Amino acid sequence: xxxxxxxxxxxxxxxxxxxxxxxxxxxxxxxxxDALAREREQILAANAADLQAAKENDLASPLLxxxxxxxxxxxxxxxGIESLIGLPDPVGQTQxxxxxxxxxxxxxxxxxIGVIGVIFESRPxxxxxxxxxxxxxxxxxxxxxxxxxxNTNRALxxxxxxxxxxxxxxxxxxxxxxxxxxxxxxxxxxxxxxLLVPRGSNEFVKYIMDNSNIPVLGHADGIxxxxxxxxxxxxxxxxxxxxxxxQYVAVCNALETLxxxxxxxxxxxxxxxxxxxxxxxxxxxxxxxxxIIEVDQATEEDWRTEYLELILSIRVVDSLDDAVAHIxxxxxxxxxxxxxxxxxxxxxxxxxxxxxxxxxxCSTRFSDGFRYGLGAExxxxxNKIHARGPVGLDGLVIYQWRLIGNGQTVAPYxxxxxxxxxxxxxxxxxx
Amino acid sequence: xxxxxxxxxxxxxxxxxxxxxxxxxxxxxxxxxDALAREREQILAANAADLQAAKENDLASPLLxxxxxxxxxxxxxxxGIESLIGLPDPVGQTQxxxxxxxxxxxxxxxxxIGVIGVIFESRPxxxxxxxxxxxxxxxxxxxxxxxxxxNTNRALxxxxxxxxxxxxxxxxxxxxxxxxxxxxxxxxxxxxxxLLVPRGSNEFVKYIMDNSNIPVLGHADGIxxxxxxxxxxxxxxxxxxxxxxxQYVAVCNALETLxxxxxxxxxxxxxxxxxxxxxxxxxxxxxxxxxIIEVDQATEEDWRTEYLELILSIRVVDSLDDAVAHIxxxxxxxxxxxxxxxxxxxxxxxxxxxxxxxxxxCSTRFSDGFRYGLGAExxxxxNKIHARGPVGLDGLVIYQWRLIGNGQTVAPYxxxxxxxxxxxxxxxxxx
Numbered sequence: 001x002x003x004x005x006x007x008x009x010x011x012x013x014x015x016x017x018x019x020x021x022x023x024x025x026x027x028x029x030x031x032x033x034d035a036l037a038r039e040r041e042q043i044l045a046a047n048a049a050d051l052q053a054a055k056e057n058d059l060a061s062p063l064l065x066x067x068x069x070x071x072x073x074x075x076x077x078x079x080g081i082e083s084l085i086g087l088p089d090p091v092g093q094t095q096x097x098x099x100x101x102x103x104x105x106x107x108x109x110x111x112x113i114g115v116i117g118v119i120f121e122s123r124p125x126x127x128x129x130x131x132x133x134x135x136x137x138x139x140x141x142x143x144x145x146x147x148x149x150x151n152t153n154r155a156l157x158x159x160x161x162x163x164x165x166x167x168x169x170x171x172x173x174x175x176x177x178x179x180x181x182x183x184x185x186x187x188x189x190x191x192x193x194x195l196l197v198p199r200g201s202n203e204f205v206k207y208i209m210d211n212s213n214i215p216v217l218g219h220a221d222g223i224x225x226x227x228x229x230x231x232x233x234x235x236x237x238x239x240x241x242x243x244x245x246x247q248y249v250a251v252c253n254a255l256e257t258l259x260x261x262x263x264x265x266x267x268x269x270x271x272x273x274x275x276x277x278x279x280x281x282x283x284x285x286x287x288x289x290x291x292i293i294e295v296d297q298a299t300e301e302d303w304r305t306e307y308l309e310l311i312l313s314i315r316v317v318d319s320l321d322d323a324v325a326h327i328x329x330x331x332x333x334x335x336x337x338x339x340x341x342x343x344x345x346x347x348x349x350x351x352x353x354x355x356x357x358x359x360x361x362c363s364t365r366f367s368d369g370f371r372y373g374l375g376a377e378x379x380x381x382x383n384k385i386h387a388r389g390p391v392g393l394d395g396l397v398i399y400q401w402r403l404i405g406n407g408q409t410v411a412p413y414x415x416x417x418x419x420x421x422x423x424x425x426x427x428x429x430x431x
Numbered sequence: 432x433x434x435x436x437x438x439x440x441x442x443x444x445x446x447x448x449x450x451x452x453x454x455x456x457x458x459x460x461x462x463x464x465d466a467l468a469r470e471r472e473q474i475l476a477a478n479a480a481d482l483q484a485a486k487e488n489d490l491a492s493p494l495l496x497x498x499x500x501x502x503x504x505x506x507x508x509x510x511g512i513e514s515l516i517g518l519p520d521p522v523g524q525t526q527x528x529x530x531x532x533x534x535x536x537x538x539x540x541x542x543x544i545g546v547i548g549v550i551f552e553s554r555p556x557x558x559x560x561x562x563x564x565x566x567x568x569x570x571x572x573x574x575x576x577x578x579x580x581x582n583t584n585r586a587l588x589x590x591x592x593x594x595x596x597x598x599x600x601x602x603x604x605x606x607x608x609x610x611x612x613x614x615x616x617x618x619x620x621x622x623x624x625x626l627l628v629p630r631g632s633n634e635f636v637k638y639i640m641d642n643s644n645i646p647v648l649g650h651a652d653g654i655x656x657x658x659x660x661x662x663x664x665x666x667x668x669x670x671x672x673x674x675x676x677x678q679y680v681a682v683c684n685a686l687e688t689l690x691x692x693x694x695x696x697x698x699x700x701x702x703x704x705x706x707x708x709x710x711x712x713x714x715x716x717x718x719x720x721x722x723i724i725e726v727d728q729a730t731e732e733d734w735r736t737e738y739l740e741l742i743l744s745i746r747v748v749d750s751l752d753d754a755v756a757h758i759x760x761x762x763x764x765x766x767x768x769x770x771x772x773x774x775x776x777x778x779x780x781x782x783x784x785x786x787x788x789x790x791x792x793c794s795t796r797f798s799d800g801f802r803y804g805l806g807a808e809x810x811x812x813x814n815k816i817h818a819r820g821p822v823g824l825d826g827l828v829i830y831q832w833r834l835i836g837n838g839q840t841v842a843p844y845x846x847x848x849x850x851x852x853x854x855x856x857x858x859x860x861x862x
Binding site: 347361 | 531535537641644664674778782787788798819839
């Protein structure tokens with residue numbers, strides 16, 4: 001099959017998948033979980049082959065770690081599927097119901113988006129997570145994994161496909177792509193792919209965003225800020241800075257820049273320096289920071305950098321508005337925090353910071369689908385439309401308008417012989 | 432100012448516009464309505480100049496009609512602004528509220544998208560409508576109108592800008608672009624423009640969609656279908672076909688193709704033919720249609736054509752599933768209707784037709800924001816994400832996550848010393 005044929009097959013399957021009942025989808029998920037556990041040996045053997053090839057190709061050790069799919073990872077994905085079964089079906093929810101006139105009722109009902117194209121790098125567990133999220137939300141999926149995981153991905157995709165189709169899912173709903181040329185083709189297939197979800201490095205996500213007309217759900221940079229207001233509690237500010245930077249350093253919701261109000265800088269910076277350097281954090285400061293604590297000079301480049309390591313840039317600002325301007329200029333619209341005891345400062349910060357997630361007196365690291373209670377996480381989006389911040393299953397659905405009448409035409413309304421009632425209804429769509 | 436500077440100015444203004452209160456925005460709208468009425472003479476004179484130039488350039492008469500901005504149009508846009516003032520503010524609505532743990536509360540709150548780029552053709556009233564919709568929803572706007580309306584657009588934009596800035600709106604929130612080169616630049620300014628709303632011909636909208644990485648809200652084709660099921664009431668089916676095709680022929684929600692179940696074709700087609708030809712509709716049918724009524728042969732091209740005139744294509748199908756397959760193949764995801772007395776047929780049609788608007792026993796012409804009771808209409812979208820079908824003000828907003836704590840860090844949750852409650856809250860975000 002050509003890539004185009006695969007996308008076409010996924011599109012056809014998506015129509016029938018969209019019509020599947022919640023029970024049918026949950027039964028298919030249960031069958032997939034069983035099959036993954038049952039086919040353990042085959043899957044681990046495939047992964048061993050990938051690991052062997054990767055070692056022969058001198059793959060760096062963090063990549064090897066991501067590539068590894070062992071009993072722990074298998075148990076995790078099976079657990080993930082089981083909790084997914086327990087989540088409410090995001091499809092078929094009536095979002096609004098309106099009587100347009102007696103006997104003419106309008107409903108807005110959630111439905112799947114259609115075909116999701118997912119491009120992920122080395123982690124094979126991502127294949128299981130994303131394909132089961134698509135299944136639960138009734139979307140067909142085109143998957144392109146890292147070439148170094150080709151054997152593991154084939155094994156996983158085969159197990160998922162077989163178990164789900166046997167459980168009644170339409171053939172073709174899951175398609176595995178394997179080459180870089182496939183990805184290039186995917187990017188231009190806006191007729192058959194409705195949404196791209198790229199998971200991987202910043203450069204990779206940026207490349208996808210810049211080279212496709214298909215909408216992209218995701219984020220490139222995560223340059224998160226904490227602003228320590230004039231009215232901050234120094235103890236809270238230090239604890240939040242340490243947790244935001246150090247709790248897990250290589251993630252998009254980790255802190256990269258600390259903005260400090262000039263009037264609190266002398267009280268805050270020395271305490272923060274002690275706490276952060278104790279945790280091994282290298283600090284880089286603006287000139288005013290360096291008049292208070294001894295750190296390296298931060299450059300313009302620092303404000304634009306997502307370190308993803310134990311480095312933190314610090315800038316002293318004269319006002320909350322200067323902090324906001326810095327965030328809106330250099331930030332990536334991900335997660336930004338104000339530390340203050342003054343409600344009106346928090347209010348102004350919330351009103352003016354243009355980011356997906358804005359926090360008052362807590363760590364940037366809370367910015368996460370599981371912590372938010374969304375259940376499963378599709379990813380984190382810095383888009384300005386559709387879905388923003390941590391995205392749960394409802395980021396994989398859209399809605400359809402359903403109008404139910406009994407022969408009504410528009411002419412009498414246009415001619416003034418009939419008029420609309422536009423009365424809210426308190427019932428879900430009957431079909 | 433360069434186009435880039437204008438977009439940058441709009442972006443800066445958008446931050447402050449997003450923070451405006453409902454009262455402030457409504458007061459600005461009222462000031463705009465007053466100013467438009469007050470500056471009547473200046474606006475009509477500008478339009479007279481455009482009309483004069485258009486006549487000298489031999490502009491076609493339908494274009495002249497669209498270009499005309501007279502007292503009736505002025506009264507319409509002023510009425511539109513007044514009803515806009517009465518609508519609820521789409522910004523600042525709490526969509527969900529969750530206690531993550533005692534004293535750590537998460538809110539999802541609606542906010543403006545940011546900067547909307549609107550490209551419209553000759554109708555100057557579109558300038559007023561779209562800029563006031565943007566104002567109400569707290570978005571800055573870059574406007575590019577038709578070059579033949581340059582004087583009218585300048586006059587309208589100047590009046591709206593002056594009145595709104597005087598009423599407290601941030602300078603730069605509305606920017607008027609004038610050249611084709613400006614549009615080209617707009618399409619690549621994804622840093623400062625968050626959403627494009629193109630209004631105009633299919634080719635024009637398609638061009639915008641194909642040539643920008645910025646998300647586009649809108650629709651190109653509107654190829655709407657009515658399927659007359661085996662269990663249809665012939666009288667209803669004829670009335671719906673006539674209204675859908677003829678009530679207003681040059682619009683995206685008008686009917687273009689009639690699909691007829693073979694078992695009802697002999698009963699339905701002659702009656703439909705009589706009613707439709709009486710209204711001046713030219714019919715084109717498939718071979719099976721032509722065995723029953725005398726009409727021209729429809730070609731493959733017909734199934735893909737949005738006529739926007741009194742032409743209707745007809746195809747006889749063997750089953751509901753064949754009708755669905757035709758719609759999902761040739762349709763544009765706009766509005767599709769089933770006429771049937773059998774609930775299970777409607778059920779299957781609703782489950783399988785992948786369109787923004789699906790109707791049972793009523794005219795395609797109901798597919799419209801005002802008829803749906805949405806108040807103001809931004810446009811009709813055939814997108815698969817963000818907003819679908821007729822889009823009201825809520826298509827111009829997105830949401831922000833707001834987390835309010837008291838110094839919480841993630842470490843204790845990650846270390847198992849604390850756990851999340853994820854309890855739904857019944858209160859709006861306090862800031």
